[in-house]
Amino acid sequence: MATLYSAIKDDLLAKIKDGLYKEGDIIPSEVDLAKNYGVSRPTIRQALQILVNEGYLEKRRRRGTIVTKPKIEQAFAMGVRSFEDDMIRAGRVVRSAVIIFKREIAGEDVATHLELPQHSEVFKLVRLRYVDEQPNVFVESYLPAERYPSLDTYDFTTKRLYGAMEEIGKPVVRAHRKLEAIKADSALAALLDIDAGDPLFLFHTTGRDEDGVAVEYSIATYRGENNIFEFDVSRAN
Numbered sequence: 001m002a003t004l005y006s007a008i009k010d011d012l013l014a015k016i017k018d019g020l021y022k023e024g025d026i027i028p029s030e031v032d033l034a035k036n037y038g039v040s041r042p043t044i045r046q047a048l049q050i051l052v053n054e055g056y057l058e059k060r061r062r063r064g065t066i067v068t069k070p071k072i073e074q075a076f077a078m079g080v081r082s083f084e085d086d087m088i089r090a091g092r093v094v095r096s097a098v099i100i101f102k103r104e105i106a107g108e109d110v111a112t113h114l115e116l117p118q119h120s121e122v123f124k125l126v127r128l129r130y131v132d133e134q135p136n137v138f139v140e141s142y143l144p145a146e147r148y149p150s151l152d153t154y155d156f157t158t159k160r161l162y163g164a165m166e167e168i169g170k171p172v173v174r175a176h177r178k179l180e181a182i183k184a185d186s187a188l189a190a191l192l193d194i195d196a197g198d199p200l201f202l203f204h205t206t207g208r209d210e211d212g213v214a215v216e217y218s219i220a221t222y223r224g225e226n227n228i229f230e231f232d233v234s235r236a237n
Contacts, residue, residue, distance in 0.1 A: 005046035008037055012047060016056055016067055026064040027057070061195050093132050098156050100126035103145055110142045113206050113217040121145040125156060128191060135192045139220040147215055165215070172207035172216055179203055181224070192223050199224030 015021050028036065033044045048065060051057040058068045106114065106122045114122065125141040141161060143151060147170055154164045165171050180202040189196040200221050207216035 004039055005043045005050070008033075008039065008044065009047040009050045012051060013056060016051075021067045023067050025067045027067065029064065095130045095133075096157055097128045097130070098125070099128060100124060101152070101156060103152070106142065110217055113204075113214065114142060114144055115214045116144060123148065123151050125161065127156065135223075137220055137222045138188060138191050139218055141216060141218040143216055147213070161216075170209045170213075170215055173210050175205050175207040175216075177203050177205045182221075188221060192221070194223060 012021075012027070021027055027033075030041045030044045030048070033048075034041045037044065048057060048059075052059060052065075055068060058066050060066055102124055103121055104124050106116055106120050108118075110116075110122060111118060111120060114120075116122070121144075123141075123143045123145055125143075127139050127141075128135055129137045129139060143165070145151070148165065148168050150168060151164060156164075162172060182200050182202050184192065184194055184196055184198045184200050186196045188194075188200065189198065192200075201224055203218075203220045203222070205216065205218045205220065206214055207218075209215045
């Protein structure tokens with residue numbers, strides 16, 4: 001037998017799918033919904049939280065609860081493939097805004113991750129990636145300039161970074177990724193159109209070519225409320 005909150009969740013979801021509540025709409029408040037359904041606010045809160053967890057709703061301070069698209073499934077964590085490939089496969093519209101693209105001397109942290117000598121030159125590529133015109137991930141990428149001397153001939157508003165690396169002849173074939181959960185500071189909140197303090201996923205990635213050389217170090221920050229990540233795991237022998 002369905003619980004009250006699950007029945008309300010199903011009814012609200014049907015209204016979202018039928019277009020009664022469209023993407024970007026602010027749904028009625030918990031108080032109003034409780035009156036409409038004749039239940040308590042905690043019951044409404046449970047129903048809404050399920051829809052938030054599934055990515056159909058997003059709670060925003062000072063604005064209320066907004067209808068959104070379901071969460072973006074990110075499978076890249078299981079393999080070496082591009083952000084664009086995952087999004088296109090999911091039927092999403094993706095674009096990139098290049099914020100910084102330049103040569104610079106690697107700082108200590110970047111040089112360490114890329115296993116470079118001090119004062120080595122790297123390419124720094126900073127992009128804001130959009131999915132369905134919503135800012136979704138802010139990513140900083142660093143590559144050794146010596147191994148990719150022609151990288152600055154590419155336009156990364158339209159070109160995939162991994163595609164360019166493959167064309168140059170040194171593709172990433174394996175990567176190590178570290179995942180953290182953090183809270184947005186004011187700068188990231190502004191870039192990703194969220195509130196300061198909202199949850200974020202932070203990935204540090206070191207990619208290696210077929211010779212085992214570190215050729216990419218990236219720091220990618222994903223919005224927390226509309227991304228989920230897939231992982232396959234197995235028991236070690």
